Amino acid sequence: MTKYNHLKIEKKWQKLWSKKGVFKVKEDAVKPKYYVLDMFPYPSGAGLHVGHPKGYIATDVVARMKQMQGFNVLHPMGWDAFGLPAENYAIQNKIHPAEAVKKNVATFKKQLELLGFTYDWDKEINTTDPAYYKWTQWIFLQMFKKGLAYESFAPINWCPSCQTGLANEDLEEGKCERCGSLVEQKPIRQWVLKITDYAERLLNDLDKLKNWPEAIKEMQKNWIGRSEGADVDFKIKNFDLKIKVFTTRPDTLFGATYCVIAPEHELMSKLQPEIGNWQEVSIYIEGAKHKTALERTDLAKNKTGIELKGIKAINPVNNEELTVFVADYILAGYGTGAIMAVPAHDSRDYEFAVKYGIPIKEVVVPVGENQKLNIKNQNDNSKLKNENNELKSKVQSSKPQIIFEKDGIAVNSGFLDGLPTKEAKEKMIKWLEDNKFGERKVNYKLRDWVFSRQRFWGEPIPLIKCEKCGWVPVSENDLPVELPKVKSYTATGTGESPLSAIEKWVNTKCPKCSGPAKRETNTMPQWGGSCWYYLRYIDSQNDKALVDKDKEKYWSPVDFYVGGAEHATRHLIYARFWHKFLFDIDAVNYDEPFNRLQNVGLILAEDGRKMSKRWGNVINPDDVVKQYGADAMRVYEMFMGPFNQPCAWNANGLIGAKRFLDKVWFLQDKVDKKLVVSGKIDSLVHQTIKKVTDDIETMRFNTAIAKMMELVNEMNKETVISVSNFKFLISILSPFAPHICEELWAELGGKELLILSLWPKYDEKSVMAETTVIVIQVNGRVRDNIEFQTADISEEVAKEAALSSESVKKYINGTEIKKIIYVKNKLLNIVI
């Protein structure tokens, strides 16, 4: 037999598959469908490294098996090509972003094609194609019309290096996720999407996603950050104003000893005339403004604040006068931007109270301790002040008496005394509502999505500002609003997009009154186009509608979605939001886009670090394909370890995969066409078919391959193997190593392509082993293995055999047998 020449074979079959169009998607609604999707790549200038295709190989394995199982498979690929990296790359290389994208896409496509994927390139999409972003703009317009897109002037995250505003989701520890610069708070005019309107549904519907990893759902839950509580109004003494606070612990209202207002709170300017130390306060407020997100985090351990002299807040439950502070440990953007502070039961308030000598009043004790407690004088603040040091030492030493953020029993709390926290909360909320001091309230950490970028390379926001009519949507007939051709697309840094300098493009007519008007010059963020691309694959040429609803009904939802976990709180939450909106306006049939999600574990470099140009440890798949072949690379990446776990690249492991394929190649010499039954191999073959089928379904590729290796090792020990057994082997191996398997299939005289043949079904009877081995234990220690020639062994038979075993007798040695435990067909434990 000739040598296994991967270079020749792989090219040959790739050409033939393409020529015969075996991966062309058929709109054949009779067959069951299977939509398997990768998170589409961002075509960077660097090209692919070996880590990128790992997920694509996995979906390809699934797609190939599903195709052979008779499914109508949609397994598409496309490009997420708008955004800062393309623009920055273009600026650095002094070419137009569109040129850069074109070049990079060509490189990526060429690299992917070497790996033998089943993509139907007729379905290829590109988010920067005007025919595509026409519909991205269309979705934005629908949101605008429903009041879900609004203009805002509030301070947002500003990256001074990228010179654009960013969403909360785009930050990493207070730094720009892209370039690592410290992010500032800057008031920039911006468009914001009301994702918070969907917070409740985005949270609740996570329960529907049974086939998503729990970790991702947990991350989304935390990101949405729902908390229940109440808004409470504190009147300000001698002044017709009130401080509205949000608390999750209305049951601790009797323990409130001060209030805090965020520096940015609008109440500050209203209170100004009454604040005795305004100068000092205003300096503090100015200082807070200039702190970056990171500085604020760093200062978390050392809270600062200024007392507002002359301002007293009245606690509605007991009319106590409370000191009011301004402090930047309170965030303007969360809740009401002001709090009631209960230092005894909140560690942050506690820290602040200790620092500024504010009374600490205990109003919740652990269950069972309320009886023992001496009721302290509730009104004697000076006494409480003196107790601060005592309480402090209590907290810091041994077991704290004060309980933070935990449930217990209410004490010192008037009408709540003796109630467990849960009931106390309810009673207090009812009291607040009855007396009009507040109401039940739910808050979310999730912020509205800052959706505009002050950069060139993004979808133009399709709005026009008319002096008379205000913001007017571009007529849907005039979509897409295309990016103009320009010489300079460098960021202005003024808070306006580079588009604002292009007067010809900016100046236009109002669609409503035909008067003079100007286009919005901000563009959409990179995450816009990726919010709905999975719908475009279904109907990639549609110019009349976002997606044909019948086609959508057939193909949606995506059956299986594979991609990196880093998208948990960005793409995956944005896409769910848009999809739910599209469902609401009746553009799609289902309210969740992705039925099953699987995360791909990162491939690290051999040195254990991330693959990066910076470390010089990048491995290019082209080189691997050339030296060992696409099949070897596919098998290796699937065999490395559990699919969703990170794993370091190992060149020797790759050689192992190649060796395995060599063994399979030479097995063909052992195929005997006359052989019908090959004894014990038959049983192993069927076990392997079962295991590989199940393991591909559950993404346990490593164990699927291990089982096939075991089978190949056994086959190698035989002098001859049957045609049918060898065909079974190459059929189930073909999703992993499609080229070599097609070649072997053809060598065996297969008339049709292997990919067009049927996936093997295992024979239930053959899976069962012909003999049974039972482990014999004495006191839980293995003392013997007994082989029986039948499949089903009764307890009596097993017992008899065990007791007559010489090695077992030795251990029993006449001792009384207390108990015998029999696990059917597996194990017998004799207890003495």
Add this chain to the structure above:
RNA sequence: GCCGCGAUGGCGGAAUUGGUAGACGCACAGGACUUAAAAUCCUGCGGCUUCGGUCGUGUGGGUUCGAUUCCCACUCGCGGCACCA
């Protein structure tokens, strides 16, 4: 700090409705073939051992005839969030 996940040979990893720990691969060692090397094939491969055994799945306890698997306490590592009231 909070939430989630994890820890098994020299290495990547297998095995969990509790039932033979270390499948499969890599590395390594010995052998065969070869003038030689590569490739390939065969054998061995957790520690200790008086070769009978015995100890071993991050640590310390517990439940059980039996624990990598279940329970309690802890250590370390990874990921996410981070003054969210």
